Amino acid sequence: MADRESQRKGWLEHVLGREYQIVPLAGDASFRRYFRVEDSQRHYVLMDAPPPHEDVSLFLAVRSWFVRADIRVSKMFAEDLSQGFLLMEDFGDLTWAGCCETKSDLEPLFKDGLRQLHLLQASAPEMDLPFFDIARMRRECDLYLDWYLPKVAGLEPTKDQRQQFHNALADTVTIIAALPQVPVHLDYHSRNLMLPAGELPLGMIDYQDAVMGPVSYDLASLLYDCYQDYPEPQRRVWSRYFFDHLPHSLAAGFSGFDDWHQKLRMTALQRHIKAIGIFARLAHRDGKKQFLTEIPLTRKHLLEELQVLGMHQDQFPLLYTEPSNS
Incomplete structure (x- = not known):
C-alpha cells in the first residue's frame, strides 16, 4: 500500500507539479481506487488501477469508442498505462x-x-x-x-x-x-x-x-x-x-x-x-x-x-x- 501511495504521489508530481491536493473517493467493486485531485487550474479525478489486477488499456479503448459515438464520458488529461493511472475530468458528486x-x-x-x-x-x-x-x-x-x-x-x-x-x-x-x-x-x-x-x-x-x-x-x-x-x-x-x-x-x-x-x-x-x-x-x-x-x-x-x-x-x-x- 505504501509503495502504491509513493507511485501515485510521484506520478501526480510529474504531471501536475508539487502544488496539488488529493482526497480519496468511494471505490467500486474491483481493485480500482479513485481520488479527487485539485491544483490551481481545475479539479480532476484520478483512477488508480494497479497492475496486474487492472488493465486501463481496455477502459481507454472503450472510452475512445464512446467519444466517437457522441456518448458523454470524462475528458482525459493524462494517462500512464504501465502504472495504471488515469487523470480525468471530475464530473462532481451528483449521480x-x-x-x-x-x-x-x-x-x-x-x-x-x-x-x-x-x-x-x-x-x-x-x-x-x-x-x-x-x-x-x-x-x-x-x-x-x-x-x-x-x-x-x-x-x-x-x-x-x-x-x-x-x-x-x-x-x-x-x-x-x-x-x-x-x-x-x-x-x-x-x-x-x-x-x-x-x-x-x-x-x-x-x-x-x-x-x-x-x-x-x-x-x-x-x-x-x-x-x-x-x-x-x-x-x-x-x-x-x-x-x-x-x-x-x-x-x-x-x-x-x-x-x-x-x-x-x-x-x-x-x-x-x-x-x-x-x-x-x-x-x-x-x-x-x-x-x-x-x-x-x-x-x-x-x-x-x-x-x-x-x-x-x-x-x-x-x-x-x-x-x-x-
Whole structure:
C-alpha cells in the first residue's frame, strides 16, 4: 500500500507539479481506487488501477469508442498505462442515485439516459467485444451458488442441486442469448450515471467491461436497478418509450411490447441472480461488508420477477432461499 501511495504521489508530481491536493473517493467493486485531485487550474479525478489486477488499456479503448459515438464520458488529461493511472475530468458528486434520494424529477434523466443508450446500441465498436453468451450467464449464476447460498443463506448446494438449478434456468438463459445483439455497457445503473456540474447530458462511468449482448440488457440494468425501486407502472412507461424508439431491425425481434417487456424482465432476473452473488462475494471474500445491505432490495426484485414470469418455488427452490439471518 505504501509503495502504491509513493507511485501515485510521484506520478501526480510529474504531471501536475508539487502544488496539488488529493482526497480519496468511494471505490467500486474491483481493485480500482479513485481520488479527487485539485491544483490551481481545475479539479480532476484520478483512477488508480494497479497492475496486474487492472488493465486501463481496455477502459481507454472503450472510452475512445464512446467519444466517437457522441456518448458523454470524462475528458482525459493524462494517462500512464504501465502504472495504471488515469487523470480525468471530475464530473462532481451528483449521480442519478443522488437525484433519487432527493426525489428530483427523473423524467429528464430517463429521456437522456435512454437517448444515450440508443446511441450506444447504434454505435460500431472498433474492437472485438466479448459476447454475453450462455456460458457467461451460467458462470454468473454460479456466483449465486458459490457465494450467496453458502455465505449468506447458510446452504452449501450439492452437486445435484447445482445441476437442477442450471437445468431450471436453461430455457431462460437460452431465450436471453437469442435476443438481438448490440453493444452493452453492462453496468448501466443509477450509480454509474452522473450529472456533470449538475447538468445534463448524463456522464457515463465504469464502462470498461462492455460486451456484445442482448438489446434488453442495459435497460434492464437501469429500470430494474439493484439500488432503486421504481414503481412498475413507471418502469413500463419507460420500457415502452425505449421499445418504440428502437430501430426496426431490433424491434422486429419481438412480437410487440408485451413480448419485449417480458424478455426485459427475464434479463433483469439473470442480472439479479448475478448481482446477489457478487454482493455476497464482495462482502465475504473482499471484506466489503457494506454490500450485504444491497442484497434485500435485489432479492425483492428477483422474487417479483420470479412471480411475474411464473417461475414457482417448486421448480426454482434455490432462488427462493432466504438469508439465514432473516
